[in-house]
Amino acid sequence: MKIASNADSGPHRRKGNSYQVTPDDIRQYDQQGYLILTDFLTDEELQTLDPWFDHFVQGKEPNMGRDFCDMSQPYGTPIEEFRLVNAMLPSKYREELVNNIYFQVAHSVANQLYSGTAIMDYEQFLAKKPQKEQAEFAMHQDLGYWPKTENTWTATFSLALSDSAIENGCLQVVPGSNKENELRNHKPIDHGQGGSRDESHTLVIETRETDEVVYLPVKRGDITIHDERIVHGSAGNLSNEWRKTYVMAFRDEETVKQERAMGFTHSHNDDVNWDEIIH
Numbered sequence: 065m066k067i068a069s070n071a072d073s074g075p076h077r078r079k080g081n082s083y084q085v086t087p088d089d090i091r092q093y094d095q096q097g098y099l100i101l102t103d104f105l106t107d108e109e110l111q112t113l114d115p116w117f118d119h120f121v122q123g124k125e126p127n128m129g130r131d132f133c134d135m136s137q138p139y140g141t142p143i144e145e146f147r148l149v150n151a152m153l154p155s156k157y158r159e160e161l162v163n164n165i166y167f168q169v170a171h172s173v174a175n176q177l178y179s180g181t182a183i184m185d186y187e188q189f190l191a192k193k194p195q196k197e198q199a200e201f202a203m204h205q206d207l208g209y210w211p212k213t214e215n216t217w218t219a220t221f222s223l224a225l226s227d228s229a230i231e232n233g234c235l236q237v238v239p240g241s242n243k244e245n246e247l248r249n250h251k252p253i254d255h256g257q258g259g260s261r262d263e264s265h266t267l268v269i270e271t272r273e274t275d276e277v278v279y280l281p282v283k284r285g286d287i288t289i290h291d292e293r294i295v296h297g298s299a300g301n302l303s304n305e306w307r308k309t310y311v312m313a314f315r316d317e318e319t320v321k322q323e324r325a326m327g328f329t330h331s332h333n334d335d336v337n338w339d340e341i342i343h
């Protein structure tokens with residue numbers, strides 16, 4: 065089993081509300097499609113986010129429709145049965161989260177990884193309940209979920225609000241798969257009703273025998289970043305601990321404009337013809 069780390073990163077990289085990345089980090093992100101940065105936020109900063117995370121994951125935010133769902137089960141699954149809890153676009157629902165400390169530090173890194181203008185496209189709270197073997201996030205490439213745009217550049221940050229370990233289903237990636245010429249074929253996961261975007265939001269790809277999976281365990285306060293083409297996903301939670309992750313994706317400002325012009329906001333409530341606009 066291969067495990068990745070980044071021993072060179074740490075609290076010394078934080079300068080005010082920014083985090084310095086090195087030329088090696090930038091190269092790694094470009095060539096391998098992912099990056100780990102440790103000690104991204106302090107515990108004090110994380111504590112400003114924790115209550116909001118719990119609020120959403122406990123289903124206390126009203127009127128979210130399909131933006132509050134389980135990514136491992138069909139829409140309509142009763143909340144008590146959720147295992148991979150997903151709350152989309154938290155700062156759309158609660159303005160208290162706009163411009164939060166995570167956004168500020170992540171934005172500083174997105175601007176170092178990208179030569180154009182990177183803006184935040186969407187965020188999501190993801191939680192794996194303890195002892196939920198089936199809390200799997202199916203392997204995919206993010207671009208497979210999104211409409212075609214001219215510029216696909218993306219940096220998706222996953223902030224660990226809890227330790228994220230192999231036992232509680234940390235992120236797994238196939239390094240270098242971001243360099244494949246063709247996007248792999250994605251299809252809706254089949255929960256027993258044939259598989260459609262109305263049944264659940266989740267897409268799945270065929271993995272290949274040649275795929276060499278690397279695990280990205282991180283501590284609370286660390287982040288992983290992955291690009292839009294890397295094959296990734298995560299296994300179920302076999303531990304007694306939650307896995308809590310705050311995902312935030314940055315894309316080029318023109319790309320975001322093109323998405324919005326198609327009616328695509330990353331909300332699961334978007335009224336779009338998925339078959340027409342998606343890759």
Ligand SMILES: O=C(O)CCC(=O)C(=O)O
Nearest residue numbers: 201206235297298309311
């Ligand atoms: O963190 C995970 O388990 C998967 C999240 C993911 O696939 C994503 O943010 O694109």
